[in-house]
Amino acid sequence: MSAPQAIVVGCSAGGLTALEVLFAGLDPALPQAIAVCCHTGSSTVDLLCELLAEHASLPVTEAREREPLQGGVIHVAPSGYHLLVEADHRFSLSVDARVSFARPSIDVLFDTAAEAYRDALIGIVLTGANRDGAEGLSQIRRHGGLAIVQDPAEAESTAMPRAALDLAGADHCLPLAAIAPLINRLCLP
Amino acid sequence: MNELHDAVPARDVALEDIEIDLFVRALKLRYGYDFSQYAPASLKRRVLQLAHTQDAATVSALTARLLHEPDLLQGVLAGLSVPVSEMFRDPEVFRTLRERVFPVLASYPQINIWQAGCAHGQEVYSLAILLEEAGLYERTQIYATDFNEKALSHAQEGIYPSKEARLWSRNYLAAGGSHSLADYYSARYEYIKLDQRLRRNVIFANHNLVTDDVFCEAHLVLCRNVLIYFSDPLQDRTLALFRDSLVRGGFLCLGTRESLDFAPSAVDFTPLDAALRIYRLGARASGRD
Numbered sequence: 463m464s465a466p467q468a469i470v471v472g473c474s475a476g477g478l479t480a481l482e483v484l485f486a487g488l489d490p491a492l493p494q495a496i497a498v499c500c501h502t503g504s505s506t507v508d509l510l511c512e513l514l515a516e517h518a519s520l521p522v523t524e525a526r527e528r529e530p531l532q533g534g535v536i537h538v539a540p541s542g543y544h545l546l547v548e549a550d551h552r553f554s555l556s557v558d559a560r561v562s563f564a565r566p567s568i569d570v571l572f573d574t575a576a577e578a579y580r581d582a583l584i585g586i587v588l589t590g591a592n593r594d595g596a597e598g599l600s601q602i603r604r605h606g607g608l609a610i611v612q613d614p615a616e617a618e619s620t621a622m623p624r625a626a627l628d629l630a631g632a633d634h635c636l637p638l639a640a641i642a643p644l645i646n647r648l649c650l651p
Numbered sequence: 652m653n654e655l656h657d658a659v660p661a662r663d664v665a666l667e668d669i670e671i672d673l674f675v676r677a678l679k680l681r682y683g684y685d686f687s688q689y690a691p692a693s694l695k696r697r698v699l700q701l702a703h704t705q706d707a708a709t710v711s712a713l714t715a716r717l718l719h720e721p722d723l724l725q726g727v728l729a730g731l732s733v734p735v736s737e738m739f740r741d742p743e744v745f746r747t748l749r750e751r752v753f754p755v756l757a758s759y760p761q762i763n764i765w766q767a768g769c770a771h772g773q774e775v776y777s778l779a780i781l782l783e784e785a786g787l788y789e790r791t792q793i794y795a796t797d798f799n800e801k802a803l804s805h806a807q808e809g810i811y812p813s814k815e816a817r818l819w820s821r822n823y824l825a826a827g828g829s830h831s832l833a834d835y836y837s838a839r840y841e842y843i844k845l846d847q848r849l850r851r852n853v854i855f856a857n858h859n860l861v862t863d864d865v866f867c868e869a870h871l872v873l874c875r876n877v878l879i880y881f882s883d884p885l886q887d888r889t890l891a892l893f894r895d896s897l898v899r900g901g902f903l904c905l906g907t908r909e910s911l912d913f914a915p916s917a918v919d920f921t922p923l924d925a926a927l928r929i930y931r932l933g934a935r936a937s938g939r940d
Binding site: 521526527528529540543544546547548549554555556557558559570571574578579580601604606 | 736
């Protein structure tokens with residue numbers, strides 16, 4: 463892969479703690495844009511953004527349609543919409559049917575980000591209770607990007623990382639605590 | 652690097668994009684439907700999905716069939732608009748329409764509302780119910796438009812899966828509905844059918860925001876989660892179309908996550924409630940925020 467320009471992260475409900483650990487460990491000087499798709503049952507992600515901001519070393523904000531992905535910022539997919547990345551590295555939204563039973567769907571974010579960033583993308587699949595993200599991670603690998611999966615053995619819910627490993631495989635399968643240090647190593651100049 | 656899995660075969664995105672481009676051009680040249688100004692990422696997903704559901708091995712194969720089989724057109728259009736909505740989606744929007752917009756509408760002897768991109772009609776019926784409960788429906792004309800004939804006929808039927816009814820009932824109450832949503836539909840087997848009297852002041856019409864022009868003078872335009880599929884220039888052109896369709900001081904209601912930051916025409920609208928994306932036509936009309 464070439465020098466990473468963006469990082470996409472997926473987890474399902476229950477992934478809050480995992481996201482907190484991951485984002486607390488990131489270097490505040492990280493220049494890459496980060497986009498997160500987390501399945502939540504609630505109608506907004508205001509609270510999720512707030513909770514993540516308490517732990518994260520980088521600013522956290524809800525992703526807005528048409529806005530460019532910003533380096534050094536964590537963008538959270540809004541509730542009830544698919545979050546997509548356009549070729550010009552701006553976000554767009556859709557209310558198309560659920561994908562992998564989810565909207566926002568990790569597959570949709572990963573798939574479109576993979577097309578936009580090709581081999582300059584890192585995809586991370588964390589704990590989760592369904593198969594969403596597996597297809598998207600496979601697309602990231604097909605574009606030459608890097609795939610990281612949380613070790614199912616220690617994930618709160620094993621289904622999502624397990625499905626990702628089965629379908630897409632991974633360049634790194636790691637315990638949660640080891641993911642942020644790896645990102646820092648890969649992403650800092 | 653610790654390779655846990657052989658790399659999956661690479662994708663030829665350049666080729667895929669040529670195929671999508673040719674598909675879009677075929678649709679325009681053959682049938683006059685222009686999707687070239689749609690946001691590319693979701694359009695591509697929809698076209699690929701369409702090729703999949705039509706059992707076409709490639710997008711090019713779908714394009715060939717589209718060119719030679721006119722009967723395929725409506726199905727293709729339906730596949731490209733995939734309208735997904737619910738009744739009273741974002742209940743606080745409907746509550747605000749009821750509490751802050753309807754009182755202004757009430758001052759007009761005849762009220763015209765344009766629901767642009769009505770898809771399967773969930774919001775048309777939501778609106779009709781709220782207007783009925785506000786005592787305004789008798790003097791209201793709703794124009795519900797879409798470019799997709801299948802969606803329009805679905806909207807006219809007003810038949811939806813009954814599994815939706817529970818969420819919609821909750822939405823209705825949260826929107827400030829004064830009865831029970833069940834008063835407005837009949838349930839049969841797996842479906843609910845909306846009371847067809849709600850349609851008495853609705854005109855369903857084919858209108859394409861991409862190519863068609865002003866066709867009414869409206870006091871309120873609802874167009875929620877339609878412009879999110881448009882490129883910046885098409886979004887801007889459509890906002891100008893709404894501006895030209897609205898009376899002075901008329902209202903525009905968009906989806907709650909839509910951004911007007913890249914649309915020069917947005918300057919013509921003043922937020923009535925910025926968070927809910929409800930606007931009024933005219934500089935500093937009488938809005939707050």
